[in-house]
């Protein structure tokens with residue numbers, strides 16, 4: 001990864017947005033001396049699902065974690081460049097990281113509900129952020145979040161049971177409901193279906209589609225069919241570089257860069 005990155009191919013349709021929810025400019029990430037992400041620039045917009053695809057180890061999860069400063073939790077990780085949320089530099093020392101992570105929520109590969117009741121899993125975030133004024137307010141937030149996550153009917157009679165007692169797919173939807181409960185603007189998803197069976201995967205994919213009108217969603221996925229199903233925009237990464245960024249349909253049917261074409265036709269990766 002020592003050589004200079006080739007220029008990213010950005011399709012015209014995505015070039016001129018000037019009201020992007022989040023922008024990254026020249027972002028590089030190092031683990032110690034090793035560069036895992038190399039000068040990546042991208043805009044992420046509300047009302048769209050943006051998929052990050054690319055072969056294993058190309059840096060897509062590392063780059064995703066830059067958007068809510070999750071790399072801060074890794075001692076040897078160092079982030080360079082500029083990332084803004086609504087024009088505000090999220091790496092500014094005045095940025096409240098707890099607040100940032102409420103505005104830019106994250107759903108992980110493995111469902112990770114708290115070992116607490118279903119109700120508490122949702123109520124925890126609004127409580128620490130002071131979002132609910134009363135018990136009835138909190139009840140409403142819990143119901144709305146679970147409804148939006150497509151889980152309310154399945155759990156409304158067992159809100160006191162532990163979140164960890166749910167099936168894997170339900171746990172993942174609980175984690176999505178938990179992210180929604182603090183009223184985020186962006187939801188980052190790092191391979192959210194990789195631990196789920198096909199039926200649970202289909203439910204989460206449907207949910208992503210329903211949520212997209214409300215939030216900017218960025219999803220890292222290994223699965224190209226999934227990227228094609230759920231996203232409207234796709235960014236292809238290779239060896240730490242963003243190779244190409246365009247409308248999903250174009251990326252899959254008419255890629256401009258040779259490396260994208262080779263990847264989507266299965267020639268490598």
Ligand SMILES: Nc1ncnc2c1ncn2[C@@H]1O[C@H](COP(=O)(O)OP(=O)(O)OP(=O)(O)O)[C@@H](O)[C@H]1O
Pocket residue numbers: 031036054055056057058059060061062063074076222
């Ligand atoms: N905590 C870490 N410490 C050191 N190196 C890391 C760490 N996390 C990731 N890396 C390295 O950074 C590079 C990019 O990893 P990353 O997980 O971001 O890639 P990825 O494209 O998401 O891969 P995958 O699809 O396999 O999850 C890899 O070479 C990886 O080994």
